[in-house]
Every structure is written in C-alpha cells, then in structure tokens.
Amino acid sequence: MPADVFADVQPVPGVAKPDPVLVVDGVNRHFGGLVAVDIDHLEVQRGTITGLIGPNGAGKTTLFNLLTGFDTPNGGTWSFSGNDLVGLPAYRVARLGMVRTFQLTKALMKLTVMDNMKLGATGQSGEKVFGALLPWRWREKEKEIEARAEVLLERFTLAHMRDELAGTLSGGQRKLLELARALMVEPTLIMLDEPMAGVNPALTESLLVHIKALRDEGMSVVFIEHDMDVIMDISDWILVMAEGKLIAEGGPADVAANPAVIDAYLGEHHGEAATPENEVVESEGEDGDG
Amino acid sequence: MDFDIVRSFVDAMRSAFGTSAVLFALAGVGLNVMFGYTGLLNFGHVGSLLVGGYGTAITVNLGGPLWLGILIGITAAVLLGLLYGLPTVRLREDYLAIVTIAAAEILRLLTRSSALEPLTQGVFGIQKFADNFYDLNPFPRGSYGVWRITWDANTLWAIVVGWLLVALCVWLVWMLTRAPWGRVLKAIREDEDAARSLGKNVFGYKLQSLAIGGAIGALAGVFFAVQSQSVNPDSFQPIFTFLAYAVVILGGPGRALGPVVGSILFWFLLSFTEAVLRQAVSAGFIPDWLLTAQEVAAVRWILVGLGLMLLITFRPQGLLGSREETLIDAR
Numbered sequence: 105m106p107a108d109v110f111a112d113v114q115p116v117p118g119v120a121k122p123d124p125v126l127v128v129d130g131v132n133r134h135f136g137g138l139v140a141v142d143i144d145h146l147e148v149q150r151g152t153i154t155g156l157i158g159p160n161g162a163g164k165t166t167l168f169n170l171l172t173g174f175d176t177p178n179g180g181t182w183s184f185s186g187n188d189l190v191g192l193p194a195y196r197v198a199r200l201g202m203v204r205t206f207q208l209t210k211a212l213m214k215l216t217v218m219d220n221m222k223l224g225a226t227g228q229s230g231e232k233v234f235g236a237l238l239p240w241r242w243r244e245k246e247k248e249i250e251a252r253a254e255v256l257l258e259r260f261t262l263a264h265m266r267d268e269l270a271g272t273l274s275g276g277q278r279k280l281l282e283l284a285r286a287l288m289v290e291p292t293l294i295m296l297d298e299p300m301a302g303v304n305p306a307l308t309e310s311l312l313v314h315i316k317a318l319r320d321e322g323m324s325v326v327f328i329e330h331d332m333d334v335i336m337d338i339s340d341w342i343l344v345m346a347e348g349k350l351i352a353e354g355g356p357a358d359v360a361a362n363p364a365v366i367d368a369y370l371g372e373h374h375g376e377a378a379t380p381e382n383e384v385v386e387s388e389g390e391d392g393d394g
Numbered sequence: 395m396d397f398d399i400v401r402s403f404v405d406a407m408r409s410a411f412g413t414s415a416v417l418f419a420l421a422g423v424g425l426n427v428m429f430g431y432t433g434l435l436n437f438g439h440v441g442s443l444l445v446g447g448y449g450t451a452i453t454v455n456l457g458g459p460l461w462l463g464i465l466i467g468i469t470a471a472v473l474l475g476l477l478y479g480l481p482t483v484r485l486r487e488d489y490l491a492i493v494t495i496a497a498a499e500i501l502r503l504l505t506r507s508s509a510l511e512p513l514t515q516g517v518f519g520i521q522k523f524a525d526n527f528y529d530l531n532p533f534p535r536g537s538y539g540v541w542r543i544t545w546d547a548n549t550l551w552a553i554v555v556g557w558l559l560v561a562l563c564v565w566l567v568w569m570l571t572r573a574p575w576g577r578v579l580k581a582i583r584e585d586e587d588a589a590r591s592l593g594k595n596v597f598g599y600k601l602q603s604l605a606i607g608g609a610i611g612a613l614a615g616v617f618f619a620v621q622s623q624s625v626n627p628d629s630f631q632p633i634f635t636f637l638a639y640a641v642v643i644l645g646g647p648g649r650a651l652g653p654v655v656g657s658i659l660f661w662f663l664l665s666f667t668e669a670v671l672r673q674a675v676s677a678g679f680i681p682d683w684l685l686t687a688q689e690v691a692a693v694r695w696i697l698v699g700l701g702l703m704l705l706i707t708f709r710p711q712g713l714l715g716s717r718e719e720t721l722i723d724a725r
C-alpha cells in the first residue's frame with residue numbers, strides 16, 4: 105500500500121501530487137446552459153488507486169469522456185505521463201496506455217468472449233489490411249495473445265465461457281469481460297466507470313483484490329463507484345465531484361469527515377434524511393443509468 | 395403454347411449462372427465488405443460500378459488499352475470510396491446513406507450532362523469498346539453448357555471470366571475477414587466506441603472497408619461494361635444498389651459466400667417466376683382479367699419482394715448467416 109506517498113499531500117481540491125500520471129487544467133464542458141464539467145486543476149498520483157465519487161449527474165462520466173478523447177471540451181488542457189492529450193483521438197489515447205471502460209457496458213455481443221479479448225491486444229500485424237493477407241505472420245502472435253487472454257479469463261472466472269457469444273453473458277459477466285478486455289491493451293492507467301455495478305458481492309470482493317494487485321504491479325487506476333464501502337476499502341486517494349466541480353479530495357478518512365462531501369450528497373436530496381451510505385443503497389444493483 | 399415447367403427451369407438456371415448473376419454476385423461481394431462486415435450503410439454502391447464501367451469505356455474510347463481502362467476504373471472507385479468515407483469522420487452512420495445515394499446520383503447525372511458529352515457521349519453512352527476482350531475468347535463458335543442449359547461462345551467466355559473474378563474476390567474477402575483485420579471490422583459494426591477504446595483507428599478501418607468494397611464494385615462495373623460492350627447512364631440507377639442489398643441480405647450479410655449464393659438464388663427465383671407466369675398466362679391457366687402477359691414482368695417483382703419479406707421475417711440471418719448471432723439483441 106503506497107499510502108505514504110500522500111503523507112505530504114494536503115487534502116484540498118486541486119492539490120499537487122509528488123508524481124502525477126494525469127494532470128488536468130481548466131477542462132470544462134457545457135451542454136447548452138448546463139456546465140457538466142469545470143475542473144480548475146486536478147492531479148492523479150501514479151501507481152495508486154484513485155476513487156472518483158459524486159452524486160448522480162456530477163459529471164464523472166463526462167470527465168472520463170473528455171480525458172479519453174471520446175468528447176471534446178470547450179476548453180482546457182490535460183496530459184498523461186507527460187503526453188499532451190489535447191485534441192488526440194480516442195484510439196491514440198488508448199494506444200498511449202490510458203484505457204477506459206464504460207458505465208453502460210460495451211461488450212461486443214456478437215463476438216465470442218475470446219474474440220472480445222483478442223480485440224484488446226495491441227501489436228497484431230494481422231489487424232493491418234496487408235498484414236491480414238499473410239496469415240503465417242500473424243498466427244504466431246495470435247497464439248501469444250490467446251495465451252494471455254486465457255490467463256485473464258481464468259482470473260475473471262470467464263474461462264468456461266470463452267467460446268460463447270458475449271451476448272449470452274449476464275450483465276455482471278459483461279462488466280468483468282470489459283475490464284479483462286481493457287487489460288489486454290496493457291494500459292499503464294486504467295479508468296473504470298462503475299466496474300462493480302451489477303457484479304455479485306463475492307465476485308466484487310475478488311475484483312477488488314485483483315485491482316489492488318494491478319496497482320501493486322505498478323498500474324494506476326482511476327475508478328468511479330457509488331458503493332462507499334468499496335470506495336473506502338480500495339482507494340488510496342479519493343476525488344469528489346459535484347455539479348461539474350472538484351469539491352474535495354483526500355485520503356478515505358479525510359473525505360469521510362469532510363462536511364463539503366456530505367453536503368454535496370445531502371443537497372441533492374433537499375434535506376431528506378440521506379447520507380452517502382443511503383446513496384449507496386439506491387444505486388446498488390443498477391447497471392448504469394440507461 | 396403448352397405449359398412446360400422444365401423449360402421454365404432451364405430459363406431460370408441460365409439466368410442463375412448467367413451474366414446478371416455474375417454482376418450481382420460481384421457487386422454484392424463488394425457491398426458485403428462495407429455493409430455486411432463493417433455495418434456501413436453505403437447506398438451509393440452503384441456509383442463504384444459506374445466509375446469502373448465508364449473508366450474503362452472512356453479510356454478505350456480515347457485510344458487507351460483495355461487493361462489501362464480497367465485499372466483507371468478501379469483506381470477511380472477506390473478514390474470514390476475514400477470520398478464517401480470523409481463524412482463518417484463526424485457524421486452518424488445514417489448520414490452516410492444520404493451522402494452516398496446523392497453522390498452516386500450526381501455521378502450518373504454528370505455522365506448524362508451535355509458538358510461531359512465529349513467524354514461520355516451523354517444519354518447514348520459508349521459502345522463497342524471491348525473487342526479486345528472477345529478477341530481473347532478461347533472457345534470456338536458454338537453452343538456450350540450442361541443439358542439444355544447452354545450459352546453461346548462469347549457469353550460463355552464472359553461468364554467463365556466473371557465467375558473466376560467472383561471466386562478471386564470471395565477468396566480475398568475471406569482471407570481478410572478471418573484475419574484479425576476482420577475482427578476489428580466486426581467490432582466496429584457492433585460498437586465503434588468499444589473499438590476506439592481499445593486503440594483501433596475506426597475511421598481508418600472504415601476508409602479501408604469503403605476502398606476495398608468500392609474496388610470490388612468497380613470490378614462489377616468493368617465486368618458489366620466489357621461483357622455488354624456498352625455503358626450508358628441509365629444502367630446505373632439507384633435501384634441497382636437496392637437490388638444488391640437484397641442479394642447480400644438474401645445470402646447472409648457478413649458471410650464471404652453470402653452474396654454469391656444470394657445472387658444465384660435471386661436470379662433463379664426472378665426468372666423462374668417470370669417464366670412460369672408467362673407460360674401460365676399463354677396456356678390460359680391464369681385468366682386474362684387476373685393477369686395479362688404485359689403485367690408479368692411487374693408481378694414477378696411483387697412476388698420476389700414478398701419472398702424477401704418472408705425471408706427477413708423467418709430467417710433474418712439470410713441463407714448462410716448464423717441464427718445465434720441474430721438472436722442476440724445488440725441493444
């Protein structure tokens with residue numbers, strides 16, 4: 105647990121980190137009159153698990169879309185591992201090693217589970233149009249990719265489904281497949297949008313163990329989650345968004361004790377008896393906001 | 395005239411393996427790359443055929459060799475495919491349908507226009523530019539075929555070359571689509587954002603798909619032009635694209651052999667219904683107040699249309715498609 109990297113970091117919004125993998129400056133996005141995202145400054149520490157929380161509609165998913173090239177901000181700059189990402193198309197962002205998953209699962213239903221996995225692999229010459237015509241050159245690589253996919257499928261308890269169409273998987277299994285597939289890209293920063301939504305509790309537990317293992321191998325993880333128990337358990341650092349702004353950040357203990365955070369959740373309920381924990385109960389089991 | 399079902403069958407078989415079937419098989423194989431594998435709604439496919447056919451005819455007419463004309467036609471179709479792809483950078487896929495159908499119509503109207511008449515010879519079109527092709531015909535004069543299903547030497551030569559081209563293109567598409575390249579296309583067909591998130595250059599793949607599909611379409615246009623020794627604007631109506639879609643859907647989109655099976659079946663059914671109806675009318679089995687000989691041509695289209703609707707209802711995956719895949723509801 106690299107918690108001590110945060111020893112000298114003050115829990116105030118926009119604070120600098122010792123070794124940031126992701127740096128965001130002034131990124132904002134308007135939809136008509138609505139300001140969905142408006143971030144002054146935000147840094148994500150390399151090699152840690154960073155939780156991103158906030159009430160529904162806070163702009164978490166929109167921020168993911170902006171940072172990964174799936175949406176274009178009205179202004180601002182951001183960089184990943186020293187690479188300026190402004191204006192970069194989504195596929196180039198992914199190739200740099202910053203890979204995201206989706207709140208509404210995007211398993212490719214008409215492809216088999218194994219083909220979904222293989223699609224994630226990089227450096228397959230057979231994906232080029234002329235390379236495709238030289239099977240003896242891509243077959244070796246294909247075997248290598250398949251072996252890597254097997255290991256991941258095993259870990260995500262999907263190995264028995266490898267030859268089924270992904271459309272036959274349950275909602276929770278699709279979430280797992282999407283995460284496993286993203287790992288095939290061999291990212292250095294993985295951005296997960298509610299990866300546990302709809303996954304059963306036992307499996308959530310093993311997923312958490314797995315995500316921690318990824319961190320211990322040196323990967324940086326940012327993930328959006330509504331389940332406070334999960335967030336508090338797994339996060340080294342937590343970012344809190346509300347109404348498009350970064351309103352708080354800090355270690356789990358700092359955030360839990362921060363009145364601004366409780367206000368943000370309460371404000372949404374107009375003074376009803378709601379706590380962040382109640383928020384959790386409501387959103388559990390929902391598979392996205394479709 | 396007596397009612398002779400065997401003769402109807404012979405007519406239908408001649409059509410099922412004849413030049414029209416070759417033309418639609420080739421056009422369908424190209425369309426299948428774009429629509430079947432990549433999910434691109436190109437409704438201007440006939441534009442590639444036009445460019446292929448006219449490229450050949452104009453080049454020869456200006457004194458160039460036939461092979462150069464074919465090369466120019468195919469190159470032009472590749473460029474047209476890339477042009478079709480430009481709007482897909484920003485626009486949703488339904489816009490591609492509108493843009494392409496308009497582009498193909500513009501091309502057709504241009505070939506009719508008086509401004510281009512020196513090149514295209516306007517509404518009359520260009521004829522007799524493929525003698526060199528028939529000079530190569532190895533078959534001596536005569537009639538060839540199996541049983542009563544026969545063709546003259548020149549038609550046979552065109553058909554043989556045509557089906558060889560079809561085989562070559564099917565092989566190419568099969569090689570490409572069973573490779574990881576094809577996997578990416580299928581991913582794009584289903585959810586291009588998923589493909590993007592995994593580092594795939596979706597726009598690049600769409601362009602490649604449109605270029606390859608367009609090149610095969612151009613080959614269909616070349617075949618049509620050379621075989622009939624004629625091109626004119628009215629051969630390249632939008633309806634052609636829709637019939638090519640029917641052929642692809644009939645055979646099973648996203649299957650390498652689908653358009654070939656689709657085309658053969660399509661032309662068999664179309665000719666068989668016509669031949670049977672025509673004979674039934676002239677033999678008096680169908681009374682005059684119900685159907686006259688002049689109406690047969692229209693009625694066969696209605697029947698084939700009905701057949702296609704039944705197919706889509708009861709076998710949405712087409713003849714060769716996978717039932718499993720169609721049962722999956724992709725949102």
Ligand SMILES: Nc1ncnc2c1ncn2[C@@H]1O[C@H](COP(=O)(O)OP(=O)(O)OP(=O)(O)O)[C@@H](O)[C@H]1O
Binds near residue numbers: 158162163165167393
């Ligand atoms: N394409 C869009 N057009 C218009 N408004 C949008 C669009 N996308 C998002 N919004 C709005 O932006 C705000 C932020 O949405 P976003 O999906 O980012 O919230 P979120 O924090 O991910 O919420 P949740 O926890 O429910 O997933 C919402 O008010 C939403 O309605």
Ligand SMILES: [Mg+2]
Binds near residue numbers: 164207
């Ligand atoms: Mg969201």
